[in-house]
Amino acid sequence: MNMLYDVIIVGLGAVGSATAYQLSATNKKVLGIDQFQPPHTLGSSHGDTRITRQAIGEGRHYVPLVLRSHQIWRELESKANIELFQACGGLIFGTNLNNAPVHGSLSFLEVTVAAAKEFGIEHQVLDCQEMQKRYPQFHYQGTEIGYFEPGAGLLKPEKCIKTQLKLAKENGVELQLNQKVVSIEPNSNNDGVVVKTNTDTWEAESAIIAAGAWVSELLPESYKKFFKAYRQIMLWFEQELPYETVSPEHCPIYIRLGETAEELFYGFPGIDGEHGGIKIGIEQFFDDCTVDTIDRNVSADEIEQCFKQISKHLKIKNNCIKSAACLYTVTPDYGFVLDTIPGHPQILVASPCSGHGFKHSATIGQILTELALNQKTDFDISAFSLSRFSL
Ligand SMILES: Cc1cc2nc3c(=O)[nH]c(=O)nc-3n(C[C@H](O)[C@H](O)[C@H](O)COP(=O)(O)OP(=O)(O)OC[C@H]3O[C@@H](n4cnc5c(N)ncnc54)[C@H](O)[C@@H]3O)c2cc1C
Structure with missing residues (x-):
């Protein structure tokens, strides 16, 4: 199959915008799609502020994610000349x-x-x-x-999203806004993906589902119940x-x-x-x-x-x-999901919420980039697998 894109990101909120920004630093052809115009007030990333803290009481395995995110927020601030993290x-x-x-x-x-x-x-x-x-x-x-x-301290979520999308776009990521993805399917060889909205179809080497509270709509039936x-x-x-x-x-x-x-x-x-x-x-x-x-x-x-x-x-x-x-x-144990869909390594899913995902989102963008391009990351994401939930 002739792949049009290397990676398609579905959902451009906290996680999707961070992923678009990280992928824009590679020389890959990337498309980001959102059903609305992020930042918006219909998902999980509005309300002016989000807490960030480095010692994570939800579990020590989150600490490397937030520490790296703090570096990325500062990098974004200096690139875009804006205050994101106080x-x-x-x-x-x-x-x-x-x-x-x-x-x-x-x-x-x-x-x-x-x-x-x-x-x-x-x-x-x-x-x-x-x-x-x-x-x-x-x-x-x-x-x-x-x-x-x-x-x-505090992060300004709408500004974080806006800044990452702006930089991603300037670096060549294509954005399709106000387009709702209705399906993400493996291609016939199971070595790529076909992403459809009601009006368009795109093909890519891999896709990342970063759909926030809509995530279950895009997952295979057996995984929907975990979100x-x-x-x-x-x-x-x-x-x-x-x-x-x-x-x-x-x-x-x-x-x-x-x-x-x-x-x-x-x-x-x-x-x-x-x-x-x-x-x-x-x-x-x-x-x-x-x-x-x-x-x-x-x-x-x-x-x-x-x-x-x-x-x-x-x-x-x-x-x-x-x-x-x-x-x-x-999720059933309140933990994040950062994984591929079993049987389809070219389809990644990220659901970092349970009320504490924003602070980690910048690093999750980096992790998803590494997984999509190299199928591995140096961050320990073993606690975030989908297979920890029994079907
Ligand atoms: C009230 C509240 C307080 C919080 N406080 C904190 C806090 O203090 N600290 C902290 O770290 N975290 C906090 N969180 C959690 C954090 O905000 C979330 O984990 C994070 O914002 C989730 O980002 P996301 O990218 O998964 O979802 P979102 O930012 O909601 O993005 C999902 C995007 O996917 C798009 N989309 C969905 N389906 C489709 C489709 N089919 N086609 C196209 N686009 C689609 C949506 O339009 C949306 O733009 C809080 C959350 C809430 C709700």
Whole structure:
């Protein structure tokens, strides 16, 4: 078969844009396709900010990914002359009762501290008194302990995506936007792929499925059940304290652990000035939805409930300035998938979500590039195989 492209990337969100950027540094012919015009607000990568931290409480195997990503964000910043990553520091804290699993990790705080020690990541373990002095943004019970990482901070997801797509395009990657891929099939010799939208057909040596919450639509039937989508909400509340106290110069990103997964909340400093509010997020993993059935509005009841829960711990006013709904894609063990489709080494799939994928996405772009072109990578991705789930 006469291959038109070396690689086709399906989905140009966090992962797809990172892959397009990485592939653009090779001399390969690459096509990226998205059903919308990324960055957009219908997937998993909107809402102004994402947390990044280096010692990963979800598991030490994620640490090399985030460390490399931090290098790539800085490289992108200097190439595009834009700020993507603000290292305002990161605080993870809670009492010893706040030990509900976080993204599948049963001892999130302990794993975080152990990973920091193992990888030599600068950090401090703080008692409640010290946190009270340093972080007056919170109400404390008196028994909290905390982990502070000065190199953690926030990423600007829409800008990361836009920048990577812009550089990829400048380097020769072709982009087809507003085109929904309806099928990705191996060719008749099983040595290439045929990618179809309703109007076009393209052929390539390999394809990468980076479709976020839509991933199951493009997978063989037997794998669909391993990917569920969960609606999550983000809220921007007016701060109680003077703006300066919640500005990135004085306020880190934070994760306040809970007794249940639903009690956990995370948040950011105020990045939009005095009247922009401070963004917080909560998580839920009991009510799954689909990209078509998700309710994209946040109700007044949800806002009220959130305020009640969070104002116990964070100094905010009962004034929600902005809200948004977003999607987590979650696998049975909350881990990522970075693999080929069994029997079809030319079709790769990447699903790095469960609420913590953005920080790793730049490196995942590099890994997918290496896998697509060389069928191997130096990163250890054994924990992210599809075959860990039994069919
Ligand atoms: C509320 C919320 C908070 C989060 N907080 C954090 C955080 O603080 N830190 C962190 O590291 N991570 C966080 N995450 C997770 C992180 O944002 C995601 O892991 C990451 O953005 C997922 O990127 P993606 O490329 O897989 O999906 P997306 O960015 O959604 O991209 C998928 C793309 O595929 C396209 N597509 C899908 N199907 C097709 C098709 N058939 N044809 C063409 N195009 C298609 C879509 O249009 C979309 O553009 C959070 C997620 C949410 C929802």
